[in-house]
Amino acid sequence: MTTHKRLVSQLSLIAVAALVAACGTATTPAPQATSAPAATTAPAQPSGNEPELTMWTWKVFHVPGLEAVAKNFEAKEGVKVKITAYNPDEVYRTKITTSAQSGDLPDILSYWSGGQWELAATDQLVELTGVVDPAWKANFLSGTYEKSSTLTQSTYDTCQKDPKCTYKNLKVGQSFSVPYLAGQAFFVYANKEILQKAGLDPNKAPTTAEEWMDMMKTVKAKTGTPGLVTGEQNADVLHYWMFNPMMMTSCGQEKYDAIYNGNGSFADPCVLNVFKWINDIQTNDLWMPNILQTNIDPADVAFSQGKAAFDLGGTYTLGFLVAQGMKTENLLSFALPPLKGSAYSKLEVSAFALIDAMVTKTSKHQKEALDFIKFLTTPEQMAVFAKTVGDFPAVKVPLDPDKIGPVLVGLMSAFSGKSPFDTSKAQILEEPGKVLKLGLQQFITKETTPDDLVKKIDAANKAAWDAKGGPLK
Amino acid sequence: MAQASTQAAYRPMSGRKRKSFRQHLQDNAGILFVLPAVITFLVFGLYTVIYSVILSFFRWNGFGKFSILPFACAPPACQFAGLDNFAYFLYQEPTMSGFFWQALQHNLIMAVFVTAGTVLVALPIAIALNRAAKGQTIYRVLIMLPMVTAGIAVFYVWSFIYEPDGLLNSVLESVGLGFAAAKQGWLGQPDRALTSLMIVMIWSSVPMAVILYLAGLQTIEKDLYEAAVIDGASAWQQLWNITWPLLLPVTVVIVITSINGVLQGYEMVYLMTYGGPAGHTEVVGLQIFKYGFGDQRQLGMASAMSWALFVLVFIVALVNLRIFRSRTEV
Amino acid sequence: MDKLRSRIALGSAYIVLTLYALLSLYPFLWMISSALKSNQEVLASKSLIPSQLHFEIIVNTWDQLNFFKYFTNSVIITVFVVIGIVLVYSMAGFGFARTKFVGSNLLFISFLGLLFVPGVTVLVPLVQLLKALGLIGRDATLPQTYFGLIMPIINGAGPFSIFLFRNYFASLPSELHDAARVDGASNWGVFFRIFLPLATPIIATVGILNVIGTWNAYIWPSIVLNNPDWYTLPLKLKDLDLQIVIQWNVRMAASLIMITPVIVVFLFLQRYYIRGLTAGAIRG
Known part of the structure; x- marks a missing residue:
């Protein structure tokens, strides 16, 4: 009985304390609480309070870069921009979905480039068609x-053509967003020290995939260090970072498109050879152990600790490796080399947009928000962003180490104006895409073979295109 | 509630004497205890449940308008799908349904082994804890720690233990069991990943089971054991004839929550393996999460899968309750 | 002989407990040691003992967190959630276990069924509902927003809590109830004066479970809360990941700071597990 009384009295003490605390905090943040509605009514009284904008992103480490730009914007225009991050990706998507339902989207959204159509089709975004004038357009990297x-x-x-497509109401040429982050996968990084130890020339990048495989074998034989690491826990990595670029160089763009679009077969030698080569990494035991449970960041960490000789990544990888304490002098980087006898002897790499910025219809300050994304995508401000976070802007920034940091300069100059992916019209459907991703991982678990996988993908691809009314012409 | 009143309406037909309204009120006064819970649900739960059931018959990306009061489904973001969503993952789309059934199979394996493991580990610990007079507090606190330290930290520690050059392999090698070490890491090998994951699940669900068992052990009267000792019952007999049957209601709670946790949970799998290697630890809950809020954005599909899973879990739970109840009543 | 036997039994009990306690303790020790290491050492070393003690990590993290502000927010939410859950569902559990009313079984099964309602897919309708009630969005005040945050958590905890309370009350000897009835006590009297006082172990259990769940909740609060001043600790914690490279030592230090209050609550509640029911209380 006494126990109970004590528990109750202690609980009620906590309750009282909480109530007091609640009242306390309810009064202390009152200035903020009242300033919010004041801000929303600002346009009615133009001489009143300056509006405050909010921008969301899911890349937490971009926040300092965006904040630096926001600070410059405030100095120039007198408008504050608050940057808020929600991560990981799934949480960000959840937040956007629920906020779209409650009408609480921020003034400015960051979203995956090419994913904004769904938002636009449901009338969430301010249309920018025609607003992005030639002068603004000229800022962006081609592609x-x-x-x-x-x-x-x-x-x-x-x-x-797709019955499930959710943005049928949009028209060709419409635009609702501008890109601010770009990049490209397909980059291989090598640890020069390890190459040297294995008796290889640390400054000579392989020109073919076969050469590269031989280098990995030599490293493994001489030093015992595994050849290759990449973030394979993410099933997209092997598919988009390794298979697709190798298939592109091996088959050429026309064949690449035809095969994915249902007008060709994955059994074509140009694809089968790529599968065989990827499978050989496993048969030669060149993957870092535990590779299927290694995600992108841990893979780069392992590489920076010398646990593998090569790391497959992208433009974004370099900044990460340097931040891990790797010296740029110790790094050799090269674009993913093609197989011997490929349609293209070299993979041309161009920038792809990764993140777009957009203004929402629920914003009470659409003009200011538009001004901000225009400001953000000027070369000067993008240079500030790039230098702060070490990530790759979608805007032509001056190739000056002082302005964007030494790491990015080297990478940006590795880009060529165009890549076969720029003009590719291949559509990778959901079902065959899944078969492919799983199959590539099953090479490593030895649950499938190249010949076997080719049959499965062909069947899945045919079925998927048939369901859409036949192959894409 | 609706059913309650229909049942009441049938009463007079059973031939019993008609009771006065007042008498009815008095007989059913117990419902007042349940009323706050019912009201909370009616206000904050009912709409969401109905909504998600109806959503499973639609195709929706989450951005456009879809609501049920008033009903709204604006194409092309939202389209009526009939039973398509169910058909897709149950049989129609080979890869998707392949994944679903494989995931469900993993779920069922987990439901059996994680549940049994939790009970088998937690019960002896709870009994030992109940018995240990000295240092009980400190042991209790230590054993409960995994509940508090759960989340990302635990994920990282266990991943590190399971790595190819991690703690587990090192320990095995140092005691001469190097042949049993997992060269690809315990979570990286298809044949061990699921087992390794289940061990972490058991580890993290044991503390709560211990708490529940401890609370249950408090309700068993000491006299029962004293009487048993006088009758010459061995410790084993005491456990089997007194402790276990009297703890059955607690065991039911543990079994049902464990099954539910295993079938619906996805956080641990999400954090530790993301369903890998090559789909060998994929579970339905994770697929629902990926469909709902991954890059697929198919909320209708996620709902359909959820409700298919719901039906399954509910049946399993009812069967369980039946089994345990009939045993306790015998 | 018997003495020896019971000594062996007790000894083996302690061995089991010690081994398991170590297994439980290890990740916690690892957290502490990681919070004191450099980030490189966290990733590279297996040892629990840091080669060099970096106390500044915890200090800096503490400063960055603005701890008390967000701690207060978290405490308010957690306290209201737990009190709400214990009050509403202990009553319901008692109602189901110890009173009779028409349809009680069906209602209980329905609640049990709710236990299995998938959580992910109800997020969107829940937000629509809160919007309709004016409990979410930029026009909602702090109390409204917190109310909108708290009530679905309470509702979500319902099925399991009812289940626990009902089972517990059902397992108490029925003489308790009968004796009180004979004395002429009403159901309310029986509940508040006899059953609730005996329920401290289960109250503590339900309490600690929901303290942990609410304290660590991330997705739901991040959906409901838009004003950073109203954030809870886990939301604030995410703001620390500002660098391209994950700072594991900072993360661990922050996690450590965050779970310490829960451990304190646990230390405070745990003694109620043993004090609940004794043979004496039953004979009353």
């Missing part, structure tokens, strides 16, 4: 704005 921020004919055609 970014015009490819994924403007609705292209081929995206439109595919959508019209």
Whole structure:
């Protein structure tokens, strides 16, 4: 009985304390609470309070870069921009979905480039068609704005054909966002020290995939260090970072498109050879142990600790490796080398838009928000962003180490104006995509073989295109 | 509630004497205890449940308008799908349904082994804890720690233990069991990943089971054991004839929550393996999460899968309750 | 002989407990040691003992967190959640276990069924509902927003809590109830004066479970709370990941700071597990 009384009295003490605390905090943040509605009514009284904008992102480490730009914007225009991050990706998507339902989207959203159509189709975004004038457009790297921020004919055609497509109401040429982050996968980094130890020339990058495989074998034989690491726990990595670029160089763009679009077979030697090569990494025991449970960041960490000789990544990888304490002098980087006898002897790499910024319809300050994304995508401000976070802007920034940091300069100059992926019209459907991703992982668990996988993908691809009314012409 | 009143309406037909309204009120006064819970649910739960059931018959990306009061489904973001969502993952789409059934199979394996493991580990610990007079507090606190330290920290520690050059392999090698070490890591090998994951699940669900068992042990009267000792019952007989049957209601709670946790939970799998290697630890809960809020954005599909899973879990739970109840009543 | 036997039994009990306690303790020790290491050492070393003690990590993290502000927010939410859950569902559990009313079984099974309602897919309708009630969004005040945050958590904890309370009350000897009835006590009297006082172990259990769950909740609060001043600790914690490279030592230090209050609550509640029911109380 006494126990109970004591528990009750102690609980009620806590309750009282909490109530007191509640009242306390209810009064202390009152200035903020009242300032919010004041801000929303600001446009009615133009001489009143300055509006405060909010921008969301899911990349937490971009926040300092965006904040630096926001600070410059405030100094220039007198408008504050608050940057808020929600991560990981799934939480960010959840937050956007629920906020769209409650009408609480922020003034400015960051979203995956090319993913904004769904938001636009449901009338959440301010249309930018025509607003992005030639002068603004000229800021962007080629292959970014015009490819994924403007609705292209081929995206439109595919959508019209697909019964599940959710943005059929959009028209070709419409635009709702501008890119601010770009990049590209397909980069291989090598640890020069390990190459040297294995008796290899640390400054000579392989020109073919076969050569590269031989280098990995030599390293393994001489030093015992595994050859290759990459973030394979994420099933997209092997598919998009390794298989697709190798298939592109091996088959050429026309064949690449035809095969994915249902007009060819994955059994074609140009694809089968790629599968065989990837499978050989496993048969030669060149993957870092535990590779299937290694995600992107841990893979780069392992590489920076010398646990593998090569790391497959992208433009974004370099900044990460340097932040881990690797010296740029100790790094050799090269674009993913093609197989011998490929259609292209070298993979041309161009920038792809990765993140777009957009203004929401629920924003009470659409003009200011638009001003901010315009300000953000100027070369000067993007240089500030790039230098602060070490990530790759979608805007032509001056190639000056003082302005964007030494790491990015080297990478940006590795880009060529165009890549076969710029003009590719291949559509990777959900079902065959899944079969492919699983199959590539099953090479490592030895649950499938290249010949076996080819049959499965062909069947899945045919079925998927048949369900859409036949292959894409 | 609706059923309650229909049942009441049938009463007079059973031939019993009609009771006065007042008498009815008095007989059913117990419902007042339940009323706050019912009201909370009616206000904050009912709409969401109905909504998610109806959503499972639609295709929706979460951005456009979909609501049920008033009903709204604006194409093309939202489309009526009939039973398509169910058909897709149950049989129609080979890869998707392949994944679903494989995931469900993992779920069932986990439901059996994690549940049994939790009970088998937690019960002896709770009994030992109940018995240990000295140092009980400190042991209790230590054993409960995994509940508090759960989340990302635990994920990282266990991943580190399971790594190819991690603690587990090192320990095995140092005691001469190097042949049993997992060269690809305990979570990296298809044949061990699921087992390794289940061990972490048991580890993290044991503390709560211990708490529940401890609370249950408090309700058993000491006299029963004293009487048993006088009758010459061995410790084993005491356990089997007194402790176990009297703890059955607690065991039911543990079994049901464990099954439910295993079938619906996805956080641990999400954090530790993301369903890998090559789908060998994929579970339905994780697929629902990926469909709902991954890059697929198919909330209708996620709902359909959830409700298919719901039906399954509910049946399993009812069967369990039946089994345990009939045993306790015998 | 018997003495020897019971000594062996007791000894083996202690061995089991010690081994398991170590297994439980290890990740916690690892957290502490990681919070004191450099980030490189966290990733590279297996030892629990840091080669060099970096106390500044915890200090800096503490400063960055603005701990008390967000601690207060978290405490308010957690306290209201737990009190709400214990009050509403101990009553319901008693109602189901110890009173009779028409449809009680069906209602209980329905609640039990709710236990299995999938959580992920109800997020969107829940937000629509809160919007309709004016409990979410930029026009909602702090009390409204917190109310909108708290009530679904309470509702979500319902099925399991009812289940626990009902089972516990059902397992208490029925003489308790009968004796009180004979004395002429009403159901309310029986509940508040006899059953609730005996329920401290289960109250403590339900309490600690929901303290932990609410304290660590991330997804739901991040959906409901838009004003950073109203954030809870886990939301604030995420703001520490500002660098491209994950700072494991900072993360661990922050986690450590965050779970310490829960451990304190646990230390405070745990003694109620043993004090609940004794043979004496039953004979009353």
